[in-house]
Amino acid sequence: MPQSRNLLRVLTRRSEGPLLLCLLAVIGFFALASDTFLSVRNITNVLGQASLAMMAGIGVAIVFISGEVDVSCGSLLAAVAIPLIVVMNATNSLALGIAAALALGGVVGVVNGFLAAYLRINSLIVTLGTLFVLRGGVYLYTGQTAIPDDAGLESFFQLGNGRLAGVLPYPAVAALVLLLVFAYVMGHRPFGRHVFAAGGNPDVARLAGYDVPRIKFAGFVVSALLATCAGIMLASRLGSAVHVAGLGFEFQVVAAVVLGGVSLSGGVGSLFGMALGVLILSFLANGLGMLDLATEWQLVVTGAIIIAAVSFDEFKRRQKL
Amino acid sequence: MASSSQIQPQPGAGRIAAAMAGQPQAVLIVLLLLLCGAISLAAAQFYSLANIIAILRQSALVLIVAAGMTTLLIGGEVDLSVGASLAFTGCVAMDATNRSGSVPVGALAALAFAGAVGLFNGLVVTRLRVNSLIATIATMMILQGGVYLYTREAVQNQHHLAAFTGIGAGYLGAFPIPVLLAAAVFAAVYIALRHTLFGRYTYALGANPIAARLSGLRVRRLKLAGFVITGLLVGVTGLILCSLMNAGQPTAGRGFELTVIAAVILGGTSLAGGRGSLIGTLLGVLVLKVIDNGIIILRWNQDFQMVVPGVVIVAATWLDTVRVRRRAV
Amino acid sequence: MNVRLAILLATTAALAPLTVLPARADEVPKHIGYVVNYATHEWYQNVIKGMKDHAKLLGIDVAVKDANLDVAKEVAGAEDFMSQKVDVLIITPVNEEGVVPLLRRAKAEGVPVVLEGNPVKGMTTMVAICDYDTGYFAGIEAGKYAQAHLGGVAKVMNVGLPLLSATVLRSYGFMDGIHTIIPGATLVHDLDGGGNPDRSLEVSSAALAQNGDIDIIYGINDSSSLGGLQAWKAAGKSQDNLLVVGTGGEGLAFINAMEKEPSYRIEAAMFPEKEGYTTIDAALALYNHKPVAEHIVSPTTPLVGDDWKKYYEVNGTTRSIKWDAVNALTPPAKCMKTAADLKKS
Numbered sequence: 001m002p003q004s005r006n007l008l009r010v011l012t013r014r015s016e017g018p019l020l021l022c023l024l025a026v027i028g029f030f031a032l033a034s035d036t037f038l039s040v041r042n043i044t045n046v047l048g049q050a051s052l053a054m055m056a057g058i059g060v061a062i063v064f065i066s067g068e069v070d071v072s073c074g075s076l077l078a079a080v081a082i083p084l085i086v087v088m089n090a091t092n093s094l095a096l097g098i099a100a101a102l103a104l105g106g107v108v109g110v111v112n113g114f115l116a117a118y119l120r121i122n123s124l125i126v127t128l129g130t131l132f133v134l135r136g137g138v139y140l141y142t143g144q145t146a147i148p149d150d151a152g153l154e155s156f157f158q159l160g161n162g163r164l165a166g167v168l169p170y171p172a173v174a175a176l177v178l179l180l181v182f183a184y185v186m187g188h189r190p191f192g193r194h195v196f197a198a199g200g201n202p203d204v205a206r207l208a209g210y211d212v213p214r215i216k217f218a219g220f221v222v223s224a225l226l227a228t229c230a231g232i233m234l235a236s237r238l239g240s241a242v243h244v245a246g247l248g249f250e251f252q253v254v255a256a257v258v259l260g261g262v263s264l265s266g267g268v269g270s271l272f273g274m275a276l277g278v279l280i281l282s283f284l285a286n287g288l289g290m291l292d293l294a295t296e297w298q299l300v301v302t303g304a305i306i307i308a309a310v311s312f313d314e315f316k317r318r319q320k321l
Numbered sequence: 322m323a324s325s326s327q328i329q330p331q332p333g334a335g336r337i338a339a340a341m342a343g344q345p346q347a348v349l350i351v352l353l354l355l356l357c358g359a360i361s362l363a364a365a366q367f368y369s370l371a372n373i374i375a376i377l378r379q380s381a382l383v384l385i386v387a388a389g390m391t392t393l394l395i396g397g398e399v400d401l402s403v404g405a406s407l408a409f410t411g412c413v414a415m416d417a418t419n420r421s422g423s424v425p426v427g428a429l430a431a432l433a434f435a436g437a438v439g440l441f442n443g444l445v446v447t448r449l450r451v452n453s454l455i456a457t458i459a460t461m462m463i464l465q466g467g468v469y470l471y472t473r474e475a476v477q478n479q480h481h482l483a484a485f486t487g488i489g490a491g492y493l494g495a496f497p498i499p500v501l502l503a504a505a506v507f508a509a510v511y512i513a514l515r516h517t518l519f520g521r522y523t524y525a526l527g528a529n530p531i532a533a534r535l536s537g538l539r540v541r542r543l544k545l546a547g548f549v550i551t552g553l554l555v556g557v558t559g560l561i562l563c564s565l566m567n568a569g570q571p572t573a574g575r576g577f578e579l580t581v582i583a584a585v586i587l588g589g590t591s592l593a594g595g596r597g598s599l600i601g602t603l604l605g606v607l608v609l610k611v612i613d614n615g616i617i618i619l620r621w622n623q624d625f626q627m628v629v630p631g632v633v634i635v636a637a638t639w640l641d642t643v644r645v646r647r648r649a650v
Numbered sequence: 651m652n653v654r655l656a657i658l659l660a661t662t663a664a665l666a667p668l669t670v671l672p673a674r675a676d677e678v679p680k681h682i683g684y685v686v687n688y689a690t691h692e693w694y695q696n697v698i699k700g701m702k703d704h705a706k707l708l709g710i711d712v713a714v715k716d717a718n719l720d721v722a723k724e725v726a727g728a729e730d731f732m733s734q735k736v737d738v739l740i741i742t743p744v745n746e747e748g749v750v751p752l753l754r755r756a757k758a759e760g761v762p763v764v765l766e767g768n769p770v771k772g773m774t775t776m777v778a779i780c781d782y783d784t785g786y787f788a789g790i791e792a793g794k795y796a797q798a799h800l801g802g803v804a805k806v807m808n809v810g811l812p813l814l815s816a817t818v819l820r821s822y823g824f825m826d827g828i829h830t831i832i833p834g835a836t837l838v839h840d841l842d843g844g845g846n847p848d849r850s851l852e853v854s855s856a857a858l859a860q861n862g863d864i865d866i867i868y869g870i871n872d873s874s875s876l877g878g879l880q881a882w883k884a885a886g887k888s889q890d891n892l893l894v895v896g897t898g899g900e901g902l903a904f905i906n907a908m909e910k911e912p913s914y915r916i917e918a919a920m921f922p923e924k925e926g927y928t929t930i931d932a933a934l935a936l937y938n939h940k941p942v943a944e945h946i947v948s949p950t951t952p953l954v955g956d957d958w959k960k961y962y963e964v965n966g967t968t969r970s971i972k973w974d975a976v977n978a979l980t981p982p983a984k985c986m987k988t989a990a991d992l993k994k995s
Binding site: 036039041042045048049052143144145146147148149157160161234236237238239240242243244245246247248249285286289290292294295296298 | 689721727734754812815
């Protein structure tokens with residue numbers, strides 16, 4: 001008994017507490033309302049579907065915590081699939097394709113980071129610019145058609161569509177591993193401390209001898225590389241480089257990250273909170289679909305729940321103070 | 322960034338920026354002139370009356386909402402629901418005019434609806450304390466869904482009132498009515514921001530919310546006003562767009578919020594609040610719309626309509642950053 | 651009721667040449683899942699309507715999940731249907747390449763798939779109109795109209811959508827069709843109107859300012875043609891020597907325009923209700939392991955002037971389809987051109 005009370009206190013005390021309650025409420029509701037929702041198959045499906053926003057969300061959350069913004073992930077998702085598929089078609093090698101995708105992602109991260117952290121151009125503008133330029137670039141390069149995967153490698157198909165031990169989709173496995181690694185880095189390594197310091201109070205961080213631009217720069221590169229990972233998984237699920245992939249993805253990710261309690265003004269947030277935000281939205285989308293609710297109702301309900309969840313979170317936080 | 326490097330004269334863009342360091346918006350004015358000049362040289366149709374009117378009419382649609390957005394951003398908030406609200410407002414306007422057979426009733430319905438959306442956004446942000454970015458993304462979703470609950474397809478014009486068509490396509494003297502409406506909105510918001518207490522307080526609020534609160538400003542009410550003003554202006558634009566398309570289109574306004582925000586930040590308004598000007602916003606709108614128009618006039622591949630504004634926004638903001646820093650030295 | 655029964659019989663008769671054993675009663679699937687690319691679009695609202703009407707009559711439950719133009723959501727929707735164990739899956743691809751892995755996964759799970767709209771590598775069957783033919787025959791009618799009323803001059807502004815192969819085919823078909831009547835017809839503007847009314851209005855305004863010397867506006871859907879027409883009106887031009895040709899006939903908008911706008915004379919109607927109806931028949935056939943054609947063509951036809959009244963009835967703000975007339979249309983066995991031809995060129 002005392003142990004469970006302890007757990008409850010931990011849950012409501014920690015900043016993720018209200019969010020975890022929200023997630024459990026969403027899952028509980030749909031488990032009662034739909035007879036097909038609560039199955040291993042469906043839950044693992046949702047974890048797989050959530051993994052794209054989760055991977056990109058880790059990076060976006062880190063950039064937010066460092067006091068900057070990154071909204072370029074939607075177009076990046078479509079852009080990195082092109083070198084991936086083109087190189088794979090030419091070389092028949094998944095590894096080379098992934099390397100090419102990561103190279104493009106890395107370059108975009110470096111450009112974002114250089115413009116925002118070193119030239120000190122507002123990062124929303126920089127990444128909004130990259131969002132437009134990349135999408136336009138994808139359309140120009142592909143002539144607005146998708147590039148099919150002609151190599152047909154089994155490993156590439158399995159990457160996004162296969163399941164570990166036949167249960168958990170590989171994208172979900174990758175997202176969980178990345179989440180744990182980066183949560184550890186943000187909580188227990190100097191890099192994490194530096195990111196929080198740079199976002200929380202850049203002047204103090206500078207005076208304390210931190211290289212603030214370099215920290216922020218690193219955040220952008222990490223963010224672009226993580227979005228690249230999401231783009232690779234999506235390309236495998238689509239079996240091609242689709243020019244319209246990821247349209248509006250940046251909205252989903254930013255909504256999930258902010259829902260997860262990551263502050264836009266920097267210095268505040270946790271990756272587990274972000275993950276809960278992603279899961280809440282993903283289970284919501286899946287459950288509402290299971291109830292056969294028309295799109296218009298799904299949009300209305302999701303919007304209302306976002307407002308409710310964030311205000312509940314704010315309320316809890318204020319109570320604590 | 323050592324300060325010594327900023328004192329040294331810099332080559333290229335830096336020097337041009339330095340020469341104009343005294344004028345705010347100098348970068349944008351030069352950019353606009355260069356664009357107009359270059360496009361005119363390449364295609365004479367650019368400066369034909371028909372095209373100028375087409376550009377001004379398109380700019381008017383964006384400018385009216387951008388005026389509200391500028392006020393909001395100066396006060397440190399943002400509204401992403403304007404595109405979805407625009408579509409919904411058009412449907413409400415057409416429906417109300419069909420039912421009542423009266424243009425004023427339709428116009429009032431549009432303003433009331435869009436104003437109510439602004440009020441809702443404002444209350445969620447000020448009372449429930451939800452960050453405005455996320456709150457208005459949520460409102461955007463609610464409106465996108467709601468409009469299809471309201472009407473399954475485009476609301477057709479069944480009233481055939483000439484006055485309704487006139488709102489979008491009509492002229493007063495030599496001037497298109499949307500352009501006159503935009504000019505009136507521009508003047509009103511300009512005066513409100515520059516010459517009233519409301520404006521001064523909004524700047525103060527955005528620059529330092531804590532100090533503003535401590536000095537007794539009614540922060541919540543100011544912010545609420547910003548959202549309601551933006552809402553009402555969406556109502557005006559929704560009415561114009563609905564008249565221009567001769568139907569209430571639930572699919573309209575996709576991505577409109579990004580165009581508006583891009584124009585405002587291109588105009589030099591800070592996302593962090595406390596800094597910005599309506600003249601800058603006007604120039605931002607014109608630059609973006611001239612690019613959009615120019616690409617068609619030059620018969621370029623329309624995919625460049627995404628690439629070029631992206632590059633221009635980043636470059637102009639960079640030049641502006643350089644200019645501000647040089648002036649600060 | 652009688653009409654519906656007649657339709658049912660008519661469809662069975664139409665499918666008869668394909669079936670070997672028509673004597674045994676068909677097994678009826680319980681649940682069909684439909685992943686649609688864009689449910690709120692009028693065209694798909696009417697596809698769904700045609701599907702549900704037909705399915706209800708047969709006692710089939712049709713559930714719909716909307717990808718809302720998001721390829722990732724499309725995969726998720728199909729995944730969810732498979733875990734809900736639907737008997738047949740119907741998919742309208744957001745992008746035709748993007749559902750290739752899905753077909754493979756459905757095959758592994760033993761779920762038959764009917765595609766609507768666009769062909770996909772490895773598919774069993776698809777129900778679709780012929781986009782090129784639709785544009786082509788509308789182009790012929792436009793050519794005849796231009797001969798009779800526009801002095802044989804055809805200068806076209808195409809309010810297109812390069813994003814989708816289907817809409818590109820319509821534009822190509824239209825120009826090829828018009829050339830059969832007026833060899834000197836020219837394509838003055840080839841625009842990307844995004845398929846949206848407001849974007850179409852904006853790009854058309856700029857194009858007309860660049861060169862207003864056109865006399866035919868072609869739109870790849872009704873929003874595009876109407877956006878083009880509104881730009882023409884906003885520029886203060888008279889509709890006297892103008893012809894507007896729309897495509898789709900997805901809602902009330904085109905009927906309204908044909909009644910009220912003097913220049914809006916031709917509509918390439920695509921009968922979404924019929925398309926939905928036919929996908930259910932295809933699903934039924936697949937479920938019963940009957941042989942089906944790879945491409946089941948759904949009929950389209952150009953409507954000139956008052957022709958629309960043959961196929962639709964309007965009561966206030968709803969329209970209803972006249973099934974007898976639509977079912978009497980014979981679709982071509984094969985399309986003149988498809989997306990595959992587009993890639994070759």
